[in-house]
Amino acid sequence: MMRLILMFLVVLFSIECSAVEAENKLTCSVDLKNLVLPSFKADKSKNNISAELMDSENGVYRVNMFSDPETADERMVGEVLINSTTNVVYDSTSGGDHPVKLNLDVGKVKSFVNKCLKNEVTDAFVISNLPIRLTESDGSGGYSDCFGHSNAMNRCGRRYHEYKINAVAPYIRNQLDSKIENVLELPSISKLRIFLASSSKDSYVYFLYVFDDQKLISKEVVGRIGEKATLAFDISKDYLITTYLRETDDDEEPKLKKVIHQKLDSNGKFITCQKSNPTCK
Numbered sequence: 001m002m003r004l005i006l007m008f009l010v011v012l013f014s015i016e017c018s019a020v021e022a023e024n025k026l027t028c029s030v031d032l033k034n035l036v037l038p039s040f041k042a043d044k045s046k047n048n049i050s051a052e053l054m055d056s057e058n059g060v061y062r063v064n065m066f067s068d069p070e071t072a073d074e075r076m077v078g079e080v081l082i083n084s085t086t087n088v089v090y091d092s093t094s095g096g097d098h099p100v101k102l103n104l105d106v107g108k109v110k111s112f113v114n115k116c117l118k119n120e121v122t123d124a125f126v127i128s129n130l131p132i133r134l135t136e137s138d139g140s141g142g143y144s145d146c147f148g149h150s151n152a153m154n155r156c157g158r159r160y161h162e163y164k165i166n167a168v169a170p171y172i173r174n175q176l177d178s179k180i181e182n183v184l185e186l187p188s189i190s191k192l193r194i195f196l197a198s199s200s201k202d203s204y205v206y207f208l209y210v211f212d213d214q215k216l217i218s219k220e221v222v223g224r225i226g227e228k229a230t231l232a233f234d235i236s237k238d239y240l241i242t243t244y245l246r247e248t249d250d251d252e253e254p255k256l257k258k259v260i261h262q263k264l265d266s267n268g269k270f271i272t273c274q275k276s277n278p279t280c281k
Helices: 002-036 106-117 152-156
Strands: 050-057 060-067 075-083 088-091 182-189 192-199 204-212 215-225 229-235 240-247 255-264 270-272
Touching: 002 050, 002 060, 002 106, 075 106, 088 106, 192 215, 215 240
Parallel strands: none
Antiparallel strands: 050 060, 060 075, 075 088, 182 192, 192 204, 204 215, 215 229, 229 240, 240 255, 255 270
């Protein structure tokens, strides 16, 4: 009986901790906007501007400012830097080596840093919605097309919430392949957290990682962009994963070589779909 009581208390404590953590993440998102927005200079009304914490380097956190968060016209309108060592905030929208210091109360900045940055609440990623594709046939911009271009943000909006690897909590980062550079979090399956991660070293490679609580339980290569071949992917809303292998010969159109259908199930397993497998419907 005592053992059952202890198990119940452990489960209850875990649920309460998760609820507190989720509340803290939401509060920090609101606190970030309230901290930087009043002093941020915008070309239009600030009513529809949102702030999103992106990544950090040597204690300096990058915050992207977006307009029209509820419309298809959403675009990046600026960038802010938070120095967690000096508790000073800069507007770096214009680029260059001399960002403009914002007139913010140092005490408020320090309070935000201690509450939301030094405690790794940055693990509160904004979820990228499904479906997600490596490329888009209509030219609107797939995952691979929405980064590294000067007009990518205007063309793609904020469809993909990509984070640099150093913005990822250590317990996740330490279980990913060492070459991973960028991470997106996808919608969860029950309590499972799912990440789409990529690396540009050697060739562009894309992985799906599945975590149960804080433990990596499975991973799968779903995409690769090379000189002679491309493994493209299409992930549906219910995690039906279709990969297409296309090979390119010199002066010839890409040839479709192989199509594979997989299903990510509720246990975090990648199941190869067969006609006789009803779980892939």
